[in-house]
Amino acid sequence: MAEWIDTTTWDLPVLAERWRAARPFPHVVFDGLVAEARLSELLDAFEEEPASKIQDDIFEVMASARELEHPVFHRFAAELAGPAMLAAASAITGKSVRRLDMRGYAYLEGHYLLPHADHRADVGRSIAYACYLDVRGDLEGGELELFECTFEGGVIVATTPAAVIPPARNRLVLFDVSDASLHQVREVTRGMRLSLAGWFYP
């Protein structure tokens, strides 16, 4: 029996249609991922999960270790990687997936994730996901922004902002992973956004 996510209530054909119709690349937004009563358990675990600031040319953000420590997150990840959720993800995206990874992120003021595509041929990511657990402090910024790309010879030569998805409490976003799935998290200029994110794999 599912602890947090009841996929039996999901209208999978509608979600699948939204995925296919989405622009600039397949994605879907789903609100109310977790039963509200259980969401607080995930948020409490977030407070206890060790995190550190990580920084690179494309990001500055507070992140957990690559392997989450809190047992609540282990149970949540197991459910997200369980048969019901995998079947739902496959039905929505048309992609067969069998496992996932998960990491915790807190974007605070001044934090960002600059435009990039998640696709790595040697890594095999298939579907990206973000579970937005909460937004706090009159959040400004932190939106997931998707870009339309123009390619020449396999190289991106032009990009256009095409869609903006605000983070919202208890929201799930799934999006396709490919060389064309360019996206960023806009800089947070006030408040914070808390999420669990990663990828589904074949």
Next chain:
Amino acid sequence: MIPAAAAETLAPYRTAYRECLIPSVVLPGALSEPATAELREQLAEAGVQPFWVADRGRYEMNDTLEAPELFESLRELAEHLAGAHFTVESARWLRLRRGSYALLRDDAPLAERHLELTLDLSAGSCGEAEVIYTHRGQIFFAAPQQPGALALVERGPTVRRYDRYLTHRVGDAEIVRLRMALRFQVTGLTAAAS
């Protein structure tokens, strides 16, 4: 030619540059505030072109503004600090504001070993906007954003560079940079041998 008095002032920077595992140094105050102001004006008059390819960078640039006296002075200064001979391969003027950045993907260095020079022409310090250099993926040098400062880094195929993203905290600040690539010049006996 570097005057003797200047050479004495530059001696510690010359030593510091050469003693680094990957030669690099920041020379503060290489250019005076009036000189940087004049160059900013010249750039404003010449104009800049916006560049935005999201997975590479977002900034304004000018690749055509010529400043032969300045370029020659910088080449000479680089020769004195590095103890080698150079020719100027390229020069790019950059203007960055809040939201600007240049990623590793935007870095297209010369294939051969060369010297990269970044001259900060900004009116003030914004507390961000470092230029970061990596060697095999690890940061080894961060040039601070400091008006009038000159950063020199010897680059080879394993050295990459990015300009850190400017957050909202920089407000209305404008960061202006001149970035030059100097090619090592083969001279004298070395040329004869080859």
